[in-house]
Amino acid sequence: MTRRLLLSYLALALLVLAGLEIPFGCIYARGETARASQNVERDAVMLAEVTEEDIEKGNLDELPEVVGDYAARTGGRVVVTDKHGIVLADSDPAGPTGISLAAQPDIVRALNNQPTVTTTTDSAGNDVLSATMPGSSGTTIRGALRLTYPMAEVSARVHRIWGALALAGGCVLAAVALVAFSLARWITRPLRVMEAATTQLADGHLANPPDATAGPPELRSLAASFTRTATRLQHLLKAQQAFASEASHQLKTPLTALRLRLENFEPYLDPRAHGSLEEAVGEVERLGRMVQGLLALARLENTATTPEPVDLDAVLADRAAMWEPLAAEQYVAIDIAGPPAGHVWAIPGALEQIIDNLVANALRVSPPSTTITLHRVPGGELHIVDQGPGMSEADRERAFDRFWRASGSHHDGTGLGLPIVRHLVDASGGAITLHPAPGAGLDARIRLRPLTARPRSPRSTPEEVRSSRVPGRRTQAAGRR
Numbered sequence: 142m143t144r145r146l147l148l149s150y151l152a153l154a155l156l157v158l159a160g161l162e163i164p165f166g167c168i169y170a171r172g173e174t175a176r177a178s179q180n181v182e183r184d185a186v187m188l189a190e191v192t193e194e195d196i197e198k199g200n201l202d203e204l205p206e207v208v209g210d211y212a213a214r215t216g217g218r219v220v221v222t223d224k225h226g227i228v229l230a231d232s233d234p235a236g237p238t239g240i241s242l243a244a245q246p247d248i249v250r251a252l253n254n255q256p257t258v259t260t261t262t263d264s265a266g267n268d269v270l271s272a273t274m275p276g277s278s279g280t281t282i283r284g285a286l287r288l289t290y291p292m293a294e295v296s297a298r299v300h301r302i303w304g305a306l307a308l309a310g311g312c313v314l315a316a317v318a319l320v321a322f323s324l325a326r327w328i329t330r331p332l333r334v335m336e337a338a339t340t341q342l343a344d345g346h347l348a349n350p351p352d353a354t355a356g357p358p359e360l361r362s363l364a365a366s367f368t369r370t371a372t373r374l375q376h377l378l379k380a381q382q383a384f385a386s387e388a389s390h391q392l393k394t395p396l397t398a399l400r401l402r403l404e405n406f407e408p409y410l411d412p413r414a415h416g417s418l419e420e421a422v423g424e425v426e427r428l429g430r431m432v433q434g435l436l437a438l439a440r441l442e443n444t445a446t447t448p449e450p451v452d453l454d455a456v457l458a459d460r461a462a463m464w465e466p467l468a469a470e471q472y473v474a475i476d477i478a479g480p481p482a483g484h485v486w487a488i489p490g491a492l493e494q495i496i497d498n499l500v501a502n503a504l505r506v507s508p509p510s511t512t513i514t515l516h517r518v519p520g521g522e523l524h525i526v527d528q529g530p531g532m533s534e535a536d537r538e539r540a541f542d543r544f545w546r547a548s549g550s551h552h553d554g555t556g557l558g559l560p561i562v563r564h565l566v567d568a569s570g571g572a573i574t575l576h577p578a579p580g581a582g583l584d585a586r587i588r589l590r591p592l593t594a595r596p597r598s599p600r601s602t603p604e605e606v607r608s609s610r611v612p613g614r615r616t617q618a619a620g621r622r
Contacts, residue, residue, distance in 0.1 A: 142332060143325045150321035154314055162306045170299045177295045178270055181217070182258050185272035185288040192221045193276030196229070196283045204230035217290040218263075222248060224282050247273035251285035260292070268292040331360040335367060347371045396429045448486040448569050450592050453523065457482075457515055460496040464504070472509035475500070479517035485589035486521075487569040492589075495573075496525070498562045499585050503527035506583075521571070521591040528582040537575040537583075 188211060195203050208219035212232035219232040226243025228236075242248045247257040250273065257273040269289040276284035334351045341347045350371065351364040403422050410418060461475050468475050485492075496515075503513045506529030516524040532540065539545050541563045566573045571589040578584040 143322075143329045146325035146328060147318065147321050150325070151314060151318055154317040154321075158310045158313060162310055166299075166303050166306050169302050173295050173298055173302075177290065177292075178258060178260075178272075181270045181272045181288055181290045182256075182274075184211070184215070184217070185258075185274045185286060186256075188219060188288060189274035189276045189286040192230075192286055193278060193283050196221075196223065196276060197278065201229055205232075208232040215290070216294065217288055220287040221276075221284060222286075223284045224252060226252060226285070229284065247271065247287065248285050251275040251287075252282055254280070254282055261289075263289060263291075268296075270295075331355065331357075331364065335360075335364060338367065338371070342371050342374065347375060396425060400425045448488050448590075450484045451487045451489075451492050453482040453485050453492065453517070453521070453589070456492045457496065457517070457523070460493060460500065461515060464497075464500050468504055468513065471504065471507070473504060473507045474512040475515065476512050477515045477517070480519060482517040482519065482521060482523070484592040485569075485571075486592065487571075487589055488565070491565040491569050495562050495565050495587060496523075498558045499525045499587075502558065503529065503583070503585075506530060521589040523587045523589070525585045525587075526578045526582060528578070528580070531577055531581055531583050532575065540575055541573075 188207070191207055192204055195201065195207070204221050208221060208230050209232050211217065211219055217232075218236075219230075220228060220236065220242070221230040222228050222242055226241050226245075226248050228238045228240050228242060231238055243252070247259075250257050252275065254275045254277055256275065257271070259271055261269060261271045263269050269291050271287065271289045273285060273287045275282055276286055331351065338347060338349060338351045341349065350368045353361050353365040353368060355361070400422055403418060403425065407415065407418060457477060461477055465475050500513060500515075503525060504527075507513060507527050508529065511528035513528075514524070514526040516526060518524065541559050543560045563573055566587055566589070569589055571587060573585065573587050576584040576586060
């Protein structure tokens with residue numbers, strides 16, 4: 142905003158200067174041309190009188206001296222003719238005498254007792270002021286005189302005044318820029334304070350609320366409203382964080398007690414009811430995992446951190462080594478393919494959990510004697526491809542909805558694993574999509590920003606990332622809906 146205010150002030154100052162200096166420069170240029178034309182006309186009249194007297198007295202030898210002296214003093218050129226248009230004297234040493242100019246329009250007019258003042262072009266192609274006057278006494282014409290003065294002198298004076306105006310305008314603009322910058326900084330200072338406070342609030346904690354007693358009344362009112370809103374939001378966030386941190390412990394005890402009581406019923410139940418009892422215990426376990434998943438999502442959404450460079454290849458190799466023994470028990474192979482991907486931006490601990498959840502999903506649906514491929518693509522992209530039954534297009538569109546599980550799903554997932562994965566990917570500044578794999582299965586594509594790109598805004602803290610796993614067995618870290 143400071144830059145916009147500065148530009149607006151400068152534009153206004155430039156408009157005012159242009160409105161003042163351009164007309165002044167044009168008026169001055171026209172005035173200089175008019176004054177030069179009047180001076181040339183006056184001098185031509187004076188010289189015509191002098192030369193007419195010399196011609197009348199027959200002092201033709203004095204003409205070269207008269208015109209030469211004038212030309213030396215002023216830089217003009219003087220040509221004198223007799224009443225027949227024959228050149229008697231020329232101030233230009235290279236100018237011939239004795240030639241006839243009777244055919245030239247201005248000489249013809251002068252010999253008819255009609256003066257001519259105009260702007261024309263000389264033999265060298267330069268613009269000149271020309272004044273041609275008759276050398277007459279009453280109605281008797283004894284000759285003509287042409288005085289030409291180069292426009293270069295007039296143009297030089299005009300250019301000097303334009304340069305002076307431009308220099309003055311530049312100095313004024315520099316002064317205006319200095320004053321405008323100081324004024325713009327003063328005007329926008331409350332907004333910068335508000336921006337800093339907004340950034341702090343976005344990071345989860347408002348340490349320096351804006352001053353509601355400084356600045357214009359409108360900004361003071363805005364600062365006060367912002368402070369009240371921020372205080373309320375912080376209170377709500379703290380309450381939600383307190384709930385997320387305390388609810389896990391408070392809910393774990395009754396759920397554990399409920400499971401123990403159900404298991405204690407087993408010796409006293411008819412054998413035909415054991416199946417129902419096992420189903421009830423399984424539902425209690427699923428409820429516990431669902432509660433833990435909800436709390437993990439709440440902790441992730443209420444905290445923030447900054448993405449950091451993470452070695453994708455090292456993390457991928459570590460997680461593949463961790464999952465290989467469990468996959469071997471189910472006769473499933475885990476393979477890493479593709480060229481090294483290098484470092485990517487991710488919040489601390491997020492990449493490990495993303496891979497764990499997606500591999501767990503893939504392992505749960507992979508038939509024996511199949512392979513789960515972890516395929517790296519240059520540019521920070523990772524594909525986790527299984528050879529399971531895959532998902533329909535409608536199921537892939539809803540796969541990241543909370544509590545949603547694929548139609549016909551028989552596993553005990555909670556429907557929270559993929560939402561947690563998507564939140565971790567988004568917090569790292571990346572994106573995740575699901576696609577059908579070649580042949581059969583599912584291709585989960587994670588696109589993270591490579592190290593050459595700038596990280597996006599933070600979302601989750603390292604502590605919350607590490608605590609956001611859905612509890613349960615390792616293969617049940619996240620369910621494929």
